[in-house]
Amino acid sequence: MSIPTISSYPMPTADTFPNQKVNWVLEPKRAVFLIHDMQAYFLRFYDAESDLIKALKQNLASIKAYCRANGIPVVYTAQPKDQKPEDRALLNDMWGSGLNDFPELQKVIDELSPDEDDTVLVKWRYSAFHRSNLQELMQSWGRDQLIIGGIYAHIGCMITATDAFMRDIQPFMVGDALADFSEAEHRQALTFTGGRTGRVISTRDVLIATDVSGISLQYEQLKAQVFAFLDDEDIEEFDANEELIDYGLDSIQIMSLVSQWKNQGLDVSFQELANASTLNGWWDLIQTKLTQGQSSDLIRAETV
Structure with missing residues (x-):
């Protein structure tokens, strides 16, 4: 009658999720x-x-x-x-x-x-x-x-x-x-x-979720979006001033962020992100874009 002892099993991954009826x-x-x-x-x-x-x-x-x-x-x-x-x-x-x-x-x-x-x-x-x-x-x-x-x-x-x-x-x-x-x-x-x-x-x-009515991206959210691509061990040892490529971030993942941000009104290119190369570099780049009037609403919650 009580809950039984539960054996472990593999956590389902996104590529094995069922078909969706709504979008x-x-x-x-x-x-x-x-x-x-x-x-x-x-x-x-x-x-x-x-x-x-x-x-x-x-x-x-x-x-x-x-x-x-x-x-x-x-x-x-x-x-x-x-x-x-x-x-x-x-x-x-x-x-x-x-x-x-x-x-x-x-x-x-x-x-x-x-x-x-x-x-x-x-x-x-x-x-x-x-x-x-x-x-x-x-x-x-x-x-x-x-x-x-x-x-x-x-x-x-x-x-x-x-x-x-x-x-x-x-x-x-x-x-x-x-x-x-x-x-x-x-x-x-x-x-x-x-x-x-x-x-x-x-x-x-x-x-990586953002509001559809315009980008609303804080520093902590930017970090969370990057962390979504990293292994747990890399997250534990993460340094925001180190090269993101050294943590395994690849071009496909960077392009997915470029596409997402562009849809939300932030025009940052792949090459610009590649040149900035670190999390703090990315944040500085985004702030510069905002200063140029491309968006607003980004508030740096904390520094690393």
Whole structure:
């Protein structure tokens, strides 16, 4: 009746995501990021050192950092540790007493601990909207897109995406920022969401998202866009004054950024980026372009 021990499996990659039924574009100014049920209790069923869980934590942390740099509200769900029988109700039949037996495991894991300005919702059922003010919060923020990551993909994450869809909120399920009971159930959640209620995207898709009404690129977002192309080891040792090519950034990846920025109103050429060659060099180049009147709205959040 309780959740079983969960064997590790390969985290799905973007090239294996299912076909999409909609082509919604993620826009930072419209989005909210939901970190779903990343409590110690629910993660205890996994091997904490597995590649799956390491990737899950890393990808969620990367998305959260991007959201903080781009003004995207971050919302958590967390089940309470003292659920009354009448509150838990049918969940007892399906899953047993759950967190009631492990109150010390109620908190969100340290690696993703909520910040002071994040919102933490009490979770009562599979959907994050049930008995919560999530929809009202999103309306008050003027947001109608929901980025979803966490556990478990085919239960709370998928049901929340479905509920969002029925409330005319566009759900974006981050396929490589989820985990589940098995790879089959993980992919089941992606297939259902992508085909019936939302759009499945990758962590990288989130990190390179820009508003369609004009570029809104902060220094931290620029760094996040570059990091989306790098290996974890390179990110850990990254120096913003070192040559980006030495970290493995290639011409195809640079051209994808050139194309994306051009679509958003920032005219930077491949050759200009190749000559600038470092992250800080790129930022200086972008600032120069702005000074020339090609765009506005770039604010350097911090220096490296």
